[in-house]
Amino acid sequence: MESANQDINLSSPKKGLGADPLDADVPMEGAVGGAGLTEEETEELKLELSKVEEEILTLRQVLSAKERHAGELKRRLGLTPLSEFRQNISKGWQDVQTSNVYLTASATLEDISRSEAYKRTQETFSQAGQMTSAALSSVGTAISRKLGDIRNSPSFRSFEDKVDNLKHKMATRGQGNGAEATSPIGTSSSQDHAPF
Secondary structure, X not given: OOOOOOOOOOOOOOOOOOOOHHHOOOOOOOOOOOOOOOHHHHHHHHHHHHHHHHHHHHHHHHHHHHHHHHHHHHHHHOOOHHHHHHHHHHHHHHHHHOOHHHHHHHHHHHHXXXXXXXXXXXXXXXXXHHHHHHHHHXXXXXXXXXXXXXXXXXXXXXXXXXXXXXXXXXXXHHOOOHHHHHOOOOOOOHXXXXXX
């Protein structure tokens, strides 16, 4: 039987399996217990470990209480996670704006915007935009004029009259008996039952 105080080497490939009786005389690599320690030193280390673990537990409890208290203070002040996020973003943006990289880039862009090449390019784009706008406007006017001409043409008026007549005939037939209302022509034909 193994003793209850025996340490288990968790880094061993046999972790949790206990000690092999054949390896009892061979010291395990990295093992703390039994590495030249007396029983008194082992007990002292275990006692110290116990105290350290208790301190860790106490610190976790204190930290948890402090976090709850901080959360309550934030709630009472009206600080929500969203407002904190906004403040962090705002502070981050201020930090960026005051950074050397941002100031250098800003100065470079300012120098570029004052250069003659930039001014000429800006004027060229402005002129191109004005010319494109004028061309699109004239195309729109031409299309509008052409559609007006088509609408006023005799062939379109004739087509429009035919559609109005057909609509009128269908409306008057729909007021008659059910058989006439189903077919715009008034008689059912073999085409009414065609698959396509």
